[in-house]
Amino acid sequence: MIKTSYDIAVIGAGIAGASVAAELADHASVLLLEKEELPGYHSTGRSAAMYIPSYGPPKIQALTKASGDFFNNTPPEFCNTPLLTPRAEMLIARGDQLAAIESFMQHHSTIQSVTEIGAAEVLRRCPLLRKTYPAAGILDRSGSDIDVNSLHQSYLKKFRQLGGKLAVNEQVTRLQNLPGGWLVKTNSASFTAGVVVNAAGAWADEVGSMASAESIGLQPKRRTALTINAPANLDTTSMPLVADIDEAFYMKPDAGNLLLSPANANPTPPCDAQPEELDIAICIDQIERAFEIEVTSIVRKWAGLRSFVKDNEPVAGFSAQADSFFWLAAQGGYGIQSSPALSRYAATLILGNSFPEDLHAYGLDATSLEVKRLGC
Template identity: 40%
Template sequence: MTRADVLIIGGGIAGIGAGAELAADRSVCVLEAERQIGYHATGRSAAIFIRNYGNATLRALNAAAAGFLEAPEGVSERSLLSPRGEMMVATEDELDALEAYCSGAEGLERLSPAQAVELVPILRPEIIAGAAIERDAQDIDVDRMLSGYARLLKQRGSRVETDAPVTAIRRDAGLWQVTAGGRSYQAPLLVNAAGAWSAAVARMAGATPIPLHPLRRSAAILPAPEGYDLRAWPLFVSASERWYAKPEAGKLMVSPADEDPVEPHDAWADDMVLAEGLYRFEQAVSISVTRVEHSWAGLRSFAPDRTPVVGHDPECEGFFWLAGQGGYGVQTAPALSRLTADLVAGTAPQLADAVIAALAPGRFAA
């Protein structure tokens, strides 16, 4: 029997980040089903920090995470961010979507079609009806962030157990009894950071499952367009998210921006979905897609209001939700990890009360 103050189910950036913060003053054990941490959504992230991405609650979390990402004390000796930029381009029928995104956003600059093509020369100017850029969007070094949090967790005397799929959970005499990977674990507090499997973990623990829906998001690596230097290109995306593209290690990553409901599993790209998305991308650019070097998919789990679920379960004693991060998990991890530690310790969070209320699991009680 391994005993700890906190058991965390899920070794993605949510569970590892929260574990590192919690380990500052309590013993933590993170249980990860796979043989390595960050195997699912974390390791398949687009890895970019966009301050204006998401609803008002998520934008508040982005703002709260920015300082840590720029100066990740205890996790890395230098910034986790590097310059990139994010440019949205709209066809005539996407202008409403562009206006909706820009509404309430900060730091956006409107661009003419010619200016958009100057930044990404493969775009077709004749189809661009509007464009905007967030120059302060930045790449995130996800590997360094995840490994840094894991190192900090271990330095603080806590542990990560890999190859430990959870098969049973019960609560007895104020303690959670968890069986994972054929071994037994015990703690008074259980944190559900299981990503696409969060609803299943809740059911196993006897908590009322919150409606969390895993959605598949696919991507492909294409050769760099011949004759172009991609290094200074921003991430560029259709205003209604029909596709997006991003320079990646000298090549071009393109995603159909798909959100297909699926059951939790080790996701892979659907060939037809990928082909349809690459076709939509081709309609916006002057190049043809002739070869896909590599493709993959990940699962992004959303609550109905597309806002993360973070906090103590109002009915299930000792059960803490850290789930539903959708496509914002990496960039909000520093803020949500700190919030988790504050809520567990009972200290005043740095986030506004309205943000904490918008995240609370109790919002689904009715």
């Protein structure tokens, strides 16, 4: 018989839900509910798979740096292949964008891995660029590719090994806060749980309203990507991710192909995001202006949602309005690279444990990501 009563129900089995569920399962009975058949179907399966500690707002940078130790020293029982493969990030600027280089360097002057480089070095590192395009660049040597599928599947495996129950094709449709805890109704079943964790990605505000919690003002934004064949005879192994300094486009090697994105951020309601032809056309135009590349055919194209609140930092904390309802949302474009530290952060608060010293050392505390800061 299927168990129907749990200490904790986590809604959403993308990287946020899978990682926090794995952190919780050693201490509580945990149910992980996912509306799709495949847990990585939405944002988690559609990312550019980069780990860039200097990317994102301050608390995201802190969480990303705090995740570095886990990524680099992954316990073999969690995953026995490397989760990170070094890939530098190179920001490039045309002559009219040099002020942006100066401003970036001012804001990142304490990061040792970040250095300003001249046009010749930019061209040496990415021979595909048009010779007349870059005027200067910035190299961040601390970047890496993340094996997102291994990371996500390893969290789900750890969760199951610790006795957690993953239920797919189970869309939460109703949440009722009863005296003894939450009644969680899905399209096909009912469960009870003492605590509900809202890790529903772009749908987090919708799930919040089912629980009569505050709205966090979550805004999903569509980002498009495509892959093309890399030019023959080009060794892309050590080529960096190349991004426009104003984040107008980026390109990175991807398993023998090149991944391109117009770095768009189009506001949209939560949905199964699809690539729009206009975004693809803009992307190809930008890429062909900057690189000696003619895009004649596309191997694959897709779009995914990056969801933000007003300060672009994630939300991890209990609701002020709905008892025992925990928000884990708004990871924006950084939810993979920050997931090891963010899931530990969230699990600590959910379990009421003392705050981890190593996260303190990165300037984080139990209120850093609270809902209250949003004034909602």
